[in-house]
Amino acid sequence: MNITLTCATPSVSLTPVQVYEQAASCISRLSLVHPDLRSWWKLPDAPNVPFVDFHDSHAILSFIKAMSAKHRAEFPMLADRGSTGLMLTNASSELQWRERGRITLSVQPAMGEVTFSVYGAERVLAPVGEVVWSLLKALSSDSRVTYAKTDVHERVDGRSLVYSMHRGVYPHREFLGWMGYVDQALLPAQLKEASRVERLGEGTLILATDFLDLSSSAAVEQVNRVEIRLAELGLLPVTDPQLS
Numbered sequence: 404m405n406i407t408l409t410c411a412t413p414s415v416s417l418t419p420v421q422v423y424e425q426a427a428s429c430i431s432r433l434s435l436v437h438p439d440l441r442s443w444w445k446l447p448d449a450p451n452v453p454f455v456d457f458h459d460s461h462a463i464l465s466f467i468k469a470m471s472a473k474h475r476a477e478f479p480m481l482a483d484r485g486s487t488g489l490m491l492t493n494a495s496s497e498l499q500w501r502e503r504g505r506i507t508l509s510v511q512p513a514m515g516e517v518t519f520s521v522y523g524a525e526r527v528l529a530p531v532g533e534v535v536w537s538l539l540k541a542l543s544s545d546s547r548v549t550y551a552k553t554d555v556h557e558r559v560d561g562r563s564l565v566y567s568m569h570r571g572v573y574p575h576r577e578f579l580g581w582m583g584y585v586d587q588a589l590l591p592a593q594l595k596e597a598s599r600v601e602r603l604g605e606g607t608l609i610l611a612t613d614f615l616d617l618s619s620s621a622a623v624e625q626v627n628r629v630e631i632r633l634a635e636l637g638l639l640p641v642t643d644p645q646l647s
Contacts, residue, residue: 408539
């Protein structure tokens with residue numbers, strides 16, 4: 404099972420130092436969830452390029468500045484979006500990267516997204532349900548987060564399936580997937596379809612189903628019902644107004 408947990412935040416223009424600080428804040432919270440998430444490195448963007456320790460702030464900031472300058476030169480009309488983001492991993496080598504599930508943490512302030520991805524989650528983050536819920540809680544505890552969703556990618560009967568693409572409800576709205584966060588206070592009675600509803604700050608964490616197995620029609624239907632109910636509550640954002 405491959406998992407992608409994405410948190411939406413307001414799109415903002417940040418300096419390289421501010422990008423670094425936002426990434427450091429994410430790392431601080433993730434480090435409390437699992438021992439393998441305490442140390443991070445910049446993911447190389449080309450073969451034979453070394454992994455750079457995130458704590459080497461001079462090297463990380465130099466990279467952000469260089470990438471931002473390159474981006475401004477290629478796309479001058481986007482210069483006001485600030486510095487580019489940062490892609491990190493919890494591994495210091497190619498071998499360790501594969502062994503630890505090819506985990507990445509993407510911090511993209513200009514796009515308004517923070518994304519945590521893992522390949523083979525049930526192998527490297529066991530017990531996977533508890534760990535992913537804790538990751539969701541850690542990332543959503545940032546007051547800037549307005550929405551969070553968790554996508555699942557599995558092979559079913561030889562076919563590669565992604566919940567959001569092949570099992571979701573709406574083509575014109577966001578999906579919640581396995582679990583997520585909305586920035587509105589909800590009571591369990593308002594979302595009876597969900598397995599778990601828990602307040603977090605001004606918003607609510609939602610576990611749609613205990614385990615999202617894409618080969619299980621019952622599990623998929625439960626997630627679909629949760630998303631339908633969220634849409635009825637006005638909490639499933641529209642992504643394509645032309646289809647609404």
